[in-house]
Amino acid sequence: MGITALVTSGKGGAGKTTITVNLGATLAQKGARVVLVDFNMGLRNLDIYLGMEDCSLFDLGDVLTGVCKVEKALVHDERFGRLYMLPCPQFKEINGITAQHVAGLFGVLKNKFDYVLVDMPLGVGQMMENAASAADLGIVVVTPDYVSLRNADTVDRKLDVCGLQKRCFIINQVDLEILRSGSVPGIEHIARNMSTPLAGIIPYDENIHAGNNMGSPVVLAADSYIAKNFSSIALRVF
Ligand SMILES: Nc1ncnc2c1ncn2[C@@H]1O[C@H](COP(=O)(O)OP(=O)(O)OP(=O)(O)O)[C@@H](O)[C@H]1O
Ligand SMILES: [Mg+2]
Numbered sequence: 001m002g003i004t005a006l007v008t009s010g011k012g013g014a015g016k017t018t019i020t021v022n023l024g025a026t027l028a029q030k031g032a033r034v035v036l037v038d039f040n041m042g043l044r045n046l047d048i049y050l051g052m053e054d055c056s057l058f059d060l061g062d063v064l065t066g067v068c069k070v071e072k073a074l075v076h077d078e079r080f081g082r083l084y085m086l087p088c089p090q091f092k093e094i095n096g097i098t099a100q101h102v103a104g105l106f107g108v109l110k111n112k113f114d115y116v117l118v119d120m121p122l123g124v125g126q127m128m129e130n131a132a133s134a135a136d137l138g139i140v141v142v143t144p145d146y147v148s149l150r151n152a153d154t155v156d157r158k159l160d161v162c163g164l165q166k167r168c169f170i171i172n173q174v175d176l177e178i179l180r181s182g183s184v185p186g187i188e189h190i191a192r193n194m195s196t197p198l199a200g201i202i203p204y205d206e207n208i209h210a211g212n213n214m215g216s217p218v219v220l221a222a223d224s225y226i227a228k229n230f231s232s233i234a235l236r237v238f
Pocket of ligand 1: 009011012013014015016017018019040121122172173174202203204205206208209210212233
């Protein structure tokens with residue numbers, strides 16, 4: 001039976017999709033069976049970061065509404081062993097998704113995969129409540145700024161209220177020069193204000209941004225410091 005982890009944040013653009021893709025690819029490089037699920041209904045971008053746009057006829061909406069079985073909607077990324085993606089609908093509107101639908105989906109995926117990483121929509125909402133009540137782990141992504149920190153704490157509390165006990169956070173887009181200037185919250189300040197363990201720190205790095213845009217996740221360069229960083233984060237998270 002696999003583990004379902006939600007990758008969340010309080011503020012948009014914190015790095016949920018970047019971390020979902022690179023953490024998932026890292027686990028798959030180590031031999032695990034991994035599926036990345038895009039929960040950003042209508043605003044998907046996991047497929048772009050993997051360079052796999054238009055690769056699937058079916059999507060998460062079709063699975064949740066019973067149009068097809070999950071196998072039909074999975075897309076294999078052969079660059080990373082057993083890494084799969086489950087894209088969400090871009091233009092179709094999907095209504096009436098309940099906590100039971102989401103729990104059923106996670107159950108099916110956990111039978112097939114070691115890790116189910118869910119790229120969550122921004123903030124808190126019904127989809128978050130449905131997902132949190134059925135998931136095993138919450139990963140909150142925060143960037144070093146006060147708004148991101150406050151909203152990350154809000155999301156973390158919401159996960160807790162929804163019964164998701166096992167949680168951690170990752171600090172992303174850390175710029176050492178700005179950090180040293182003292183104008184943004186430092187690592188210790190962030191750690192003191194979050195009530196869960198810190199699982200890792202990811203620097204702001206143009207290679208990460210370029211990799212996302214080229215559909216070539218940065219951990220493809222397995223010897224890079226970023227790939228090693230994601231490996232350490234994977235060990236601490238799971
Ligand atoms: N560590 C990093 N270094 C450089 N750029 C980064 C880093 N992390 C993320 N980015 C860039 O920041 C932007 C937002 O990242 P991403 O899409 O992963 O965030 P998100 O939390 O999924 O956003 P959304 O809330 O829109 O879903 C992207 O342009 C991405 O390439
Ligand atoms: Mg995203």
